[in-house]
Amino acid sequence: MVDITKKEPSLRTAVAHAIVRVGSQATIEAIRNGKVPKGDVFEMSRAAGLLGVKQTALLLPDCHPLPIEFTAIGYALKGLEIHIEVTVKTHYKTGVEVEAMHGASVVALNMYDMLKPIDKNVEICNIRLLTKTGGKSDIRRQA
Amino acid sequence: MVDITKKEPSLRTAVAHAIVRVGSQATIEAIRNGKVPKGDVFEMSRAAGLLGVKQTALLLPDCHPLPIEFTAIGYALKGLEIHIEVTVKTHYKTGVEVEAMHGASVVALNMYDMLKPIDKNVEICNIRLLTKTGGKSDIRRQA
Amino acid sequence: MVDITKKEPSLRTAVAHAIVRVGSQATIEAIRNGKVPKGDVFEMSRAAGLLGVKQTALLLPDCHPLPIEFTAIGYALKGLEIHIEVTVKTHYKTGVEVEAMHGASVVALNMYDMLKPIDKNVEICNIRLLTKTGGKSDIRRQA
Amino acid sequence: MVDITKKEPSLRTAVAHAIVRVGSQATIEAIRNGKVPKGDVFEMSRAAGLLGVKQTALLLPDCHPLPIEFTAIGYALKGLEIHIEVTVKTHYKTGVEVEAMHGASVVALNMYDMLKPIDKNVEICNIRLLTKTGGKSDIRRQA
Amino acid sequence: MVDITKKEPSLRTAVAHAIVRVGSQATIEAIRNGKVPKGDVFEMSRAAGLLGVKQTALLLPDCHPLPIEFTAIGYALKGLEIHIEVTVKTHYKTGVEVEAMHGASVVALNMYDMLKPIDKNVEICNIRLLTKTGGKSDIRRQA
Amino acid sequence: MVDITKKEPSLRTAVAHAIVRVGSQATIEAIRNGKVPKGDVFEMSRAAGLLGVKQTALLLPDCHPLPIEFTAIGYALKGLEIHIEVTVKTHYKTGVEVEAMHGASVVALNMYDMLKPIDKNVEICNIRLLTKTGGKSDIRRQA
Numbered sequence: 001m002v003d004i005t006k007k008e009p010s011l012r013t014a015v016a017h018a019i020v021r022v023g024s025q026a027t028i029e030a031i032r033n034g035k036v037p038k039g040d041v042f043e044m045s046r047a048a049g050l051l052g053v054k055q056t057a058l059l060l061p062d063c064h065p066l067p068i069e070f071t072a073i074g075y076a077l078k079g080l081e082i083h084i085e086v087t088v089k090t091h092y093k094t095g096v097e098v099e100a101m102h103g104a105s106v107v108a109l110n111m112y113d114m115l116k117p118i119d120k121n122v123e124i125c126n127i128r129l130l131t132k133t134g135g136k137s138d139i140r141r142q143a
Numbered sequence: 144m145v146d147i148t149k150k151e152p153s154l155r156t157a158v159a160h161a162i163v164r165v166g167s168q169a170t171i172e173a174i175r176n177g178k179v180p181k182g183d184v185f186e187m188s189r190a191a192g193l194l195g196v197k198q199t200a201l202l203l204p205d206c207h208p209l210p211i212e213f214t215a216i217g218y219a220l221k222g223l224e225i226h227i228e229v230t231v232k233t234h235y236k237t238g239v240e241v242e243a244m245h246g247a248s249v250v251a252l253n254m255y256d257m258l259k260p261i262d263k264n265v266e267i268c269n270i271r272l273l274t275k276t277g278g279k280s281d282i283r284r285q286a
Numbered sequence: 287m288v289d290i291t292k293k294e295p296s297l298r299t300a301v302a303h304a305i306v307r308v309g310s311q312a313t314i315e316a317i318r319n320g321k322v323p324k325g326d327v328f329e330m331s332r333a334a335g336l337l338g339v340k341q342t343a344l345l346l347p348d349c350h351p352l353p354i355e356f357t358a359i360g361y362a363l364k365g366l367e368i369h370i371e372v373t374v375k376t377h378y379k380t381g382v383e384v385e386a387m388h389g390a391s392v393v394a395l396n397m398y399d400m401l402k403p404i405d406k407n408v409e410i411c412n413i414r415l416l417t418k419t420g421g422k423s424d425i426r427r428q429a
Numbered sequence: 430m431v432d433i434t435k436k437e438p439s440l441r442t443a444v445a446h447a448i449v450r451v452g453s454q455a456t457i458e459a460i461r462n463g464k465v466p467k468g469d470v471f472e473m474s475r476a477a478g479l480l481g482v483k484q485t486a487l488l489l490p491d492c493h494p495l496p497i498e499f500t501a502i503g504y505a506l507k508g509l510e511i512h513i514e515v516t517v518k519t520h521y522k523t524g525v526e527v528e529a530m531h532g533a534s535v536v537a538l539n540m541y542d543m544l545k546p547i548d549k550n551v552e553i554c555n556i557r558l559l560t561k562t563g564g565k566s567d568i569r570r571q572a
Numbered sequence: 573m574v575d576i577t578k579k580e581p582s583l584r585t586a587v588a589h590a591i592v593r594v595g596s597q598a599t600i601e602a603i604r605n606g607k608v609p610k611g612d613v614f615e616m617s618r619a620a621g622l623l624g625v626k627q628t629a630l631l632l633p634d635c636h637p638l639p640i641e642f643t644a645i646g647y648a649l650k651g652l653e654i655h656i657e658v659t660v661k662t663h664y665k666t667g668v669e670v671e672a673m674h675g676a677s678v679v680a681l682n683m684y685d686m687l688k689p690i691d692k693n694v695e696i697c698n699i700r701l702l703t704k705t706g707g708k709s710d711i712r713r714q715a
Numbered sequence: 716m717v718d719i720t721k722k723e724p725s726l727r728t729a730v731a732h733a734i735v736r737v738g739s740q741a742t743i744e745a746i747r748n749g750k751v752p753k754g755d756v757f758e759m760s761r762a763a764g765l766l767g768v769k770q771t772a773l774l775l776p777d778c779h780p781l782p783i784e785f786t787a788i789g790y791a792l793k794g795l796e797i798h799i800e801v802t803v804k805t806h807y808k809t810g811v812e813v814e815a816m817h818g819a820s821v822v823a824l825n826m827y828d829m830l831k832p833i834d835k836n837v838e839i840c841n842i843r844l845l846t847k848t849g850g851k852s853d854i855r856r857q858a
Contacts, residue, residue, distance in 0.1 A: 001765060002181075002260070003785040005726060005804050011434060038145075038205050040329045047333030050430060050490035052202055059195055059249055060256050061765035062181050065782055067494055069522065070432040089434050093784070098256045101267070105248045106202055108270075113203050113241045117145070120282060124244070127251075127267040139263065144336060146356040148297060148375050154577060186755045190762030193573060193633035204336035208353055210637055212665070213575040232577050236355070287622060288467075288546070289642040291583060291661050324431075324491050338488055345481055345535055346542050347622035348467050351639055379641070384542045387553070391534045392488055394556075399489050399527045403431070406568065410530070413537075413553040425549065440720060469615040476619030479716060479776035496780055498808070499718040518720050574753075574832070610717075610777050624774055631767055631821055632828050634753050670828045673839070677820045678774055680842075685775050685813045689717070692854065696816070696842040699823075711835065 001062050007093040012134035014089075016100035016127065018108045020082040023121025028077060030118060038114040045110040046073045052106030053088055056099045066092045068099065073107060084108060085130070095135045101127055144205050150236040155277035159243035159270065161251045163225040166264025171220060173261060181257040188253040189216045195249030196231055199242045209235045211242065216250060227251060228273070238278045244270055287348050293379040298420035302386035302413065304394045306368040309407025314363060316404060324400040331396040332359045338392030339374055342385045352378040354385065359393060370394060371416070381421045387413055430491050436522040441563035443518075445529035445556065447537045449511040452550025457506060459547060467543040474539040475502045481535030482517055485528045495521045497528065502536060513537060514559070524564045530556055573634050579665040584706035588672035588699065590680045592654040595693025600649060602690060610686040617682040618645045624678030625660055628671045638664040640671065645679060656680060657702070667707045673699055716777050722808040727849035731815035731842065733823045735797040738836025743792060745833060753829040760825040761788045767821030768803055771814045781807045783814065788822060799823060800845070810850045816842055 022028060031041045038044070050071055057065040070089040075082060086103040088096040108124040115122045132139040165171060174184045181187070193214055200208040213232040218225060229246040231239040251267040258265045275282040308314060317327045324330070336357055343351040356375040361368060372389040374382040394410040401408045418425040451457060460470045467473070479500055486494040499518040504511060515532040517525040537553040544551045561568040594600060603613045610616070622643055629637040642661040647654060658675040660668040680696040687694045704711040737743060746756045753759070765786055772780040785804040790797060801818040803811040823839040830837045847854040 001783070001786045003787075003804065005784045005806065039332065040326060043326045043329035044204055044333045046325065047330045047490040048203055051337070051487065054486055054494050055202065057769055058766065059198065060191055060253050061187055061762040062253075062256055064784065065769050067496065067521075067782065068430070069434045069493065071430045089432065091434065092782075097259070098252065101255060102252055105252060105267075105270075109241065109245055109248060110203050110205075112244060113205055116240070120280075124248075124270040125268055127248075127270075137263075144354070144357045146358075146375065148355045148377065182761065183755060183758045186758035187762045189754065190633040190759045194630065194766070197629055197637050200340055201337065204333040207355065208340050210353065210639065210664075211573070212577045212636065214573045215575075232575065234577065235353075287640070287643045289661065291641045291663065330490055334489055341488065343626055344623065345484065346477055346539050347473055347619040348539075348542055350641065351626050353639065378639075383545070384538065387541060388538055391538060391553075391556075395527065395531055395534060396489050396491075398530060399491055402526070406566075410534075410556040411554055413534075413556075423549075468618065469612060472612045472615035473619045475611065476616045476776040480623070480773065483772055483780050496782065496807075497716070498720045498779065500716045501718075518718065520720065616776055620775055627774065631770065632763055632825050633759055634825075634828055669831070670824065673827060674824055677824060677839075677842075681813065681817055681820060682775050682777075684816060685777055688812070692852075696820075697840055699820075699839040699842075709835075 004064065004093040009091050009093050010134050011091050012095050014095060014097040014100040014129065015085060015087045015131040016104040017130045018084040018104035018127040019125045020108050020111045021123045021125055022080050022115060023119045027115060027119040028080065036114055037117060041111055041114050042075055044114060045107045048110040049073045049086060049103045049107035053099050053103035056102040060098060063098055064094045066090055066094065071103060082111060095132055097129050097132050101129060147207065147236040152234050152236050153277050154234050155238050156232045157238060157240040157243040157272065158228060158230045158274040159247040160273045161227040161247035161270040162268045163251050163254045164266045164268055165223050165258060166262045170258060170262040171223065179257055180260060184254055184257050185218055187257060188250045191253040192216045192229060192246045192250035196242050196246035199245040203241060206241055207237045209233055209237065214246060225254060238275055240272050240275050244272060290350065290379040295377050295379050296420050297377050298381050299375045300381060300383040300386040300415065301371060301373045301417040302390040303416045304370040304390035304413040305411045306394050306397045307409045307411055308366050308401060309405045313401060313405040322400055323403060327397055327400050328361055330400060331393045334396040335359045335372060335389045335393035339385050339389035342388040346384060349384055350380045352376055352380065357389060368397060381418055383415050383418050387415060433493065433522040438520050438522050439563050440520050441524050443524060443526040443529040443558065444514060444516045444560040445533040446559045447513040447533035447556040448554045449537050449540045450552045450554055451509050451544060452548045456544060456548040457509065465543055466546065470540055470543050471504055473543060474536045477539040478502045478515060478532045478536035482528050482532035485531040489527060492527055493523045495519055495523065500532065511540060524561055526558050526561050530558060576636065576665040581663050581665050582706050583663050584667050585661045586667060586669040586672040586701065587657060587659045587703040588676040589702045590656040590676035590699040591697045592680050592683045593695045593697055594652050594687060595691045599687060599691040600652065608686055609689060613683055613686050614647055616686060617679045620682040621645045621658060621675045621679035625671050625675035628674040632670060635670055636666045638662055638666065643675060654683060667704055669701050669704050673701060719779065719808040724806050724808050725849050726806050727810050728804045729810060729812040729815040729844065730800060730802045730846040731819040732845045733799040733819035733842040734840045735823050735826045736838045736840055737795050737830060738834045742830060742834040743795065751829055752832065756826055756829050757790055759829060760822045763825040764788045764801060764818045764822035768814050768818035771817040775813060778813055779809045781805055781809065786818060797826060810847055812844050812847050816844060
């Protein structure tokens, strides 16, 4: 684990992005109309993602435990794709990009888990960092 | 959570696949030659993935807790991509595909976490199920 | 921990009940109309409760870890009260009443957590076992 | 999760209260005299409650993880009721009332778990916040 | 993780042993007379150990998750030593020796944690397996 | 849990030490040459230990949760003994010696778990604190 005892805390933000691709328009309609048997895909996955962000340091050995001050999870539907955006903020000595990416991954996995009874072709693609501010170097990419 | 009280247990297997794409050949060389400052990327990520598989039901609300009987994590290097393959087996009343996909996702995230100090362009792509046997319908796809 | 090595597994079911009392009709309306700022109170609390049921043995020292086969969480609104009903089933050597009660407690606490910004008078009352079948003695009480 | 990046930390305290009602005076005597087969009900439940307070943010999606600086768990016997009082303190940007209530709930559930072999009529009633200081508005209620 | 899909479950038992050595007779007297400020050392450590046994597979990557059917934790005082004995049983396809040893280790660590304010010379020595039955080969050693 | 609300945070360090004794020189050679079937004993155990350090407060009731800023895990082979040294640092109001000792214990247990298929005589001995700085009194002992 990297030694951060000499660093100063500052406001860190990170936005991660994940895409879940489903197999048919019928799946998108089921999600939109609340017809997925396992429940509301957006709200249940948001709950899982909020918890997932907080468990990052318990899953990844080198990750510093830190007091997450804000997490937001947003969705956009584009054709057969569900775009997931996870924003994490904290005042700490390390960045929160892995936390944001872990959150995006848990949201995507939970969608897979809820959708697999009705669609065998769900796939998770492209979990990546969009934005990172507050450390030595900022990162800004296009979604 | 789906009611499985009336189902019979059978041998279930699942193989999930994830790809981590790095930004340069120098990163691949650092991994291969054990020069990544945070440690051995393959072994550390394998440890994280083995633990991740077992924590799936604690992260995903609808997922049944089950006694994993086998997990294997394999790697292949292809150009700038690290291909991750996670195999999970158990005798139980539900499949283990979400466990395998969660394992693949944790391995990929841990690689991202270990590589980010030396490469700003690591990305996780294409977490998907390759094979599933033992339930009502088998699934077999190409890697 | 009670020694259950000589017992035979059988189908066990348990239904637990909890009541959350809110401070005003406005809170009930906010829940019903999806106007609670933190999100959908029923779906978010259901996600928390489903996870909580599975974590019971990690919180209570004497509780046996067991493979939960089914959990359902239902709600009813009665005046200023939200009635929560959690049903748990499994084939195992011990009952699942503590798992059902822990699920009911986590659902209730999550409602408290989501509602406290809009209502200072939320209270959890009456977490109790309604029904238990499958062990030496069945229990059936009125809700 | 509410954005607290702009708030200042201050000393926060919360006291939560729970009542466990048992079915007979014999149960109270068994607890008092250390005759409950599963062990010392007060000490075992205190251990469970201390751990439970620290796991609150891993169970409730919207709850901020925070560094608990103090937890105390007290008991009082009143007729057939065991009164549980959980005090939590920290310097942080959010209150600790949900942590205190979760602690009270875990203590109560653990008592239920330890007492159920000797008393079928144990019930948890009235988990509520007694006192809260340090945020925008203090709360003080009667036990 | 070793592949156990083809093995048959049988009754497995394991007994592990740990020794905590304290720095002075005054510490032993404080424990015996319930004068340790942090609480009852035996009961609190027993609670921690019971939970620790159940968390073994979440801490050790290669360890199979399994349904623990029995755990008992016993103590003996010998001079400046506290002898801890943890017995674990289950019907499963793998042994439970690591679970028993992890339980013994958590009990010992908790004693260290509770005693360090009153004794700077507490040390954990000799965590080892005493007995193991039910697998290919039994092990029996002297305490 | 000791009340630390009035203390000031300062840099705390702790170094703990554990010894794993194996049964034969062949085991040492297998470790050194990467021939242990379950994987690289040093890297896998390091991953387990890094995670273990961060889970200390979830296992020990009285332990304060704290933001670990640095963990390092080192090894030395001496005859049939593997010496494990775990260093933990943080800026906080309490020491990190229990975290360092828990890390050393998890590393040792993981070695036991990985080695038991090839050596029935592995034993954990002598988990103890070597150094502690930053609190009221420093501790320095010989390895």
